[in-house]
Amino acid sequence: MPCKLRSHLVAATLAAVTAMTAGSSPLNAGASVAAARLAAAQTALATRLIDKLAANNPSANVIVSPASLAGALSVIEFGADEQLRRNLHQVLGFTEGSQFSIDFDGLRKATGRPRREGPLATANAILFDKSVNPRPEALEALTDAGVRATVEEFAKPDTLAAINAWVSEQTKGKIPTILDKMPGETGLVAINALYFKDRWKQPFEANATKPAPFRLVGGKAIETQLMRTGDRQFRFRRDNRFIAVDLPYASEGYSLVVITTRDEPAVAKDFSAVGGWLTGEGFSSLPGEVALPRFNASSSFDLMPALKALGLKPPNTLPGFSRGQLRLAKVQQRVELAVDEEGTEAAAATAVTTTRAAETEFIKFSADKPFMFALRDPSGLIVIAGYVAHPQAGAAQANEAPASTQ
Numbered sequence: 429m430p431c432k433l434r435s436h437l438v439a440a441t442l443a444a445v446t447a448m449t450a451g452s453s454p455l456n457a458g459a460s461v462a463a464a465r466l467a468a469a470q471t472a473l474a475t476r477l478i479d480k481l482a483a484n485n486p487s488a489n490v491i492v493s494p495a496s497l498a499g500a501l502s503v504i505e506f507g508a509d510e511q512l513r514r515n516l517h518q519v520l521g522f523t524e525g526s527q528f529s530i531d532f533d534g535l536r537k538a539t540g541r542p543r544r545e546g547p548l549a550t551a552n553a554i555l556f557d558k559s560v561n562p563r564p565e566a567l568e569a570l571t572d573a574g575v576r577a578t579v580e581e582f583a584k585p586d587t588l589a590a591i592n593a594w595v596s597e598q599t600k601g602k603i604p605t606i607l608d609k610m611p612g613e614t615g616l617v618a619i620n621a622l623y624f625k626d627r628w629k630q631p632f633e634a635n636a637t638k639p640a641p642f643r644l645v646g647g648k649a650i651e652t653q654l655m656r657t658g659d660r661q662f663r664f665r666r667d668n669r670f671i672a673v674d675l676p677y678a679s680e681g682y683s684l685v686v687i688t689t690r691d692e693p694a695v696a697k698d699f700s701a702v703g704g705w706l707t708g709e710g711f712s713s714l715p716g717e718v719a720l721p722r723f724n725a726s727s728s729f730d731l732m733p734a735l736k737a738l739g740l741k742p743p744n745t746l747p748g749f750s751r752g753q754l755r756l757a758k759v760q761q762r763v764e765l766a767v768d769e770e771g772t773e774a775a776a777a778t779a780v781t782t783t784r785a786a787e788t789e790f791i792k793f794s795a796d797k798p799f800m801f802a803l804r805d806p807s808g809l810i811v812i813a814g815y816v817a818h819p820q821a822g823a824a825q826a827n828e829a830p831a832s833t834q
Contacts, residue, residue, distance in 0.1 A: 462534035465522070466808030467707045469531070470494045472521030474802060474813035475703030480734035482696035482815055487645055489821050490696060491727040491763045491814035493776030496622055498809075499539040500778040503554065503618040504756070505532060507566065507748030512741075519740045536573075538807035539620070547626035547679045548805055551598045554618040555591065557582040560750045562616070582614045591617060595777060599623045602764045602775035611781055615754060620778070624803065624811050626677040627771035632657055632720070634769045642721060642819055643797040645693045652819045653722045654796060655769050662718060663711035664791045666690070670702045673718055673793045674711050677771065681806030683708060684772065686720060688799035696815040699800040706802035706810065716791030721819035724766045731759040731778075746782070754782045765812055774803065774812045 474494045481490045498520055505516050513528055522531045543550060553576035556562040562579065570577040580587050592605040598621030606619070632655040640654035663674040672687040685706050687699060736742075742756035758781035765774045795816075802813040 462530065462537075463806070463808040465531060466534050466538060467804070467810075468523075468704075468808075469521035470498065470808060470810040471703055471706045471802070473498065473519075474706060474810050475700055476521070476738055477731070477734055478800070478813065478815050479697050479700055480737050481729060481731075486695040486697070487817050489725055489727070489814065489816050489818060491725045491765055491812065492729070492731075493622065493761065493763050493774075493778065493810075493812050495539060495805075495809040495811050496620070496761060496763075496776035496778040497731065497759070498535055499552075499620040499622075500618070500759070500780045502532065502535055502539060503552075503620065504746065504780060506570070507746035507750075507754075508743065509745070509747055512743045512746075515739070515741050519735060519738050534808070538805075538809050547624055547677065547682060548811065549598070549621075549623045551621040552576065552619065553578075553594065554616065555580050555582075555587070556616045556749075557614055559613075560615040560752065562750055563748070566749055582610055582617075591619060595619060595621060599764075599775035599777065600625075602773070603762055603777040606760070606762065606777040606779050615752070615782070616749065618780070622774075622776045622811065624772065624774040626679050626682060628769075629676040629678050630657070630660060631771070632769040637722060637769060640719070640796060643693050644818060645695055645798060650818065650820065654719050654794075655722050657718045659715060659717055659790075661713050662716050662791070662793070663708075664714050664716060664793065665705055665711045666791075667702070669694075670699075670705075671791075671793055672702070672705050672711070673716075674708050675718070675720075682804065684767075684801060684803050686793075686795055686799055686801045688793075688795045688797055693797040695798070696800070696817070699815065703800075706800070706804070706813065708804055714789065714791050716793060719794040719796060720767070721795060721816070722768050723816065723819040725763070725814065725816065726765075727761070727763045727814075729761050731761050732757070735759060742782075756780060756782045763812060765814075772803065776812065 477492050478490050501516050505513055517528055556579045558579055567577050588610045595606045596604045600623050636656040637653050639651050641649040642652040643649050665672045670687055671690050674683050674685050676683045685708055687702055687705055744753050744755055746754040760779040762777040798817045800815050803811040805811055
């Protein structure tokens with residue numbers, strides 16, 4: 429029996445879902461509990477993903493968009509059966525005891541509808557190939573959820589060009605393409621787009637940016653442009669090994685959490701111990717100063733190997749969409765991020781392909797060594813997260829399966 433359709437889909441990130449056939453608003457008072465649950469899930473997803481992706485190359489930068497990935501998998505959940513729904517729930521970082529409907533509804537509210545205002549813009553669409561013969565009730569439910577749902581002929585070159593043009597428009601040109609080619613016998617492409625741009629609440633002082641050493645794992649150092657603040661009040665958190673700062677943006681509720689070590693540089697997996705700090709909880713306001721590298725980061729990953737390592741079991745069918753077989757095969761994500769004295773600009777794209785068959789003292793925070801970060805929004809989403817091993821490294825590429833962590 430096909431699963432019961434519900435009017436939901438996602439739109440908080442750029443996500444393209446390709447299938448092959450076989451035969452919005454900021455946090456409000458009433459949503460605080462759901463937002464806290466979503467924040468915890470997103471933090472768990474971010475930390476585990478970074479750990480898996482960094483396993484092959486511990487000295488490389490890893491930049492991901494947990495919001496984008498969660499949005500893409502939320503599209504898949506729309507057509508999932510009960511077994512896949514449970515599996516996605518776990519992979520997305522939700523605790524076993526929480527309720528599926530509450531968690532997925534909270535995720536869709538955070539990622540599904542365009543936001544009226546604020547620095548985060550979202551959009552969504554889904555295209556079915558005629559060969560899929562999508563269920564009429566699915567098209568209706570998608571439309572009711574605010575999704576641009578259409579049926580196209582994927583064999584035509586214009587379809588791929590239109591998909592990429594839409595993605596580029598939604599991300600302000602930061603992600604010009606999400607699909608380099610249309611996989612053979614493609615059945616559907618679900619696209620969710622994310623774009624973020626905001627200024628710091630208190631910008632870094634441009635004339636204070638100076639070259640400074642950045643210590644790498646292994647003992648070497650490179651020279652980088654280190655931005656600096658004056659003496660101000662910041663929200664800090666620390667233990668014997670790690671120290672973190674929560675840097676607010678001009679828009680209420682948005683901030684960038686940055687975690688680094690107090691002494692020797694650390695590899696990405698070491699930050700798992702303090703991954704929970706990415707929620708912004710447990711910080712205290714103290715006087716201090718902050719130094720942070722000015723950096724640009726790009727990444728392009730096939731996340732499917734990492735997701736399988738996290739427990740994803742690709743299904744053979746998506747009965748909510750079609751009677752035919754639709755099997756997940758690839759989860760391609762692209763992320764662009766720029767951090768400077770004025771603020772932050774970010775965009776993300778995710779393509780999921782399926783085949784047939786508190787003490788008072790002065791704190792000095794300096795990210796002059798590898799650090800983890802998370803860009804948070806008021807709903808609990810983590811828009812972008814990552815591990816920066818080298819602030820001048822080029823685009824991250826990881827299209828091989830992560831090393832085994834068993």
